[in-house]
Amino acid sequence: MKRQRKQKIVEINEERFTSFINSMDRGNEPYLDELERDALSNDVPIIRKDTQTLLKFLLKMQKPKNILEVGCAIGFSALLMSEYSEPDCKITTIEKFEKRIPIAKDNFNKFDKGNKITLLEGDATEILKELDPGYDFIFMDAAKGQYINFLPDCTRILNKGGLLISDNVLQDGDVIESRFAVTRRNRTIHARMREYLYELKHNDNYETVILTVGDGMTLSYKL
Ligand code: SAH
Ligand code: MG
Helix, strand or coil, X not given: CCCHHHHCCCCCCCHHHHHHHHHCCCCCCHHHHHHHHXXXXXXXXXXXXXXXXXXXXXXXXXXXXXXXXXXXCCCHHHHHHHHCCCXXXXXXXXXXXXXXXXXXXXXXXXXXXXXXXXXXXXCHHHHHHHCCCCEEEEEECCCHHHHHHHHHHHHHHEEEEEEEEEECCCHHHHHHCCHHHCCHHHHHHHHHHHHHHHHHHHCCCEEEEEEXXXXXXXXXXXX
């Protein structure tokens, strides 16, 4: 029954386009491919191929020195950012799920060659409050219903000229549907995600673009 939710309503990305575009990609380092396969076979929700490509592009363009990620899971996207950022870039990533933390640590020990990554264990709701300003790239990829609550702290600690990137903002297509077309358990997320998108587009701190890449992404440039 759960599966049916997916075939519904809309596909934000026609699969043939995504496959075609992905087929043009140079791909990643083999250890990242292996981690990606592991994650997918264990139902760990990591960033999609087209999202990876966009992140790599933004890293080359922006050359951040101090990255924050909210939502580490097993460390796939943190390692991707470590691999494709400048050698002197530091990455801080937050994860609260106890089952995933040791796996992420193990992956960082094995693959984070430049020791660029620091894992902060715990709930981002508390951790974000404690962080000092000075980030130039924030990747938001945690519980979708919480983005709106994380935004004030992200805005406080993000440098002017920095980028706030948020993943999964189109909620598998649900976000454009009426709240009544969305399953009851997704309604709160639905309302909060709409609020988040509206806020990003109307907040004077940011210039924001909403993209249909992956499961929907926003790029917000801090003015
Ligand atoms: N960025 C990862 C995937 C993250 S999946 C990648 O692409 O490789 C989202 C993760 O956010 C989950 O592991 C979940 O446990 C974590 N998460 C959700 N809400 C959180 C919170 N409030 N604080 C810390 N971690 C959170
Ligand atoms: Mg995601």
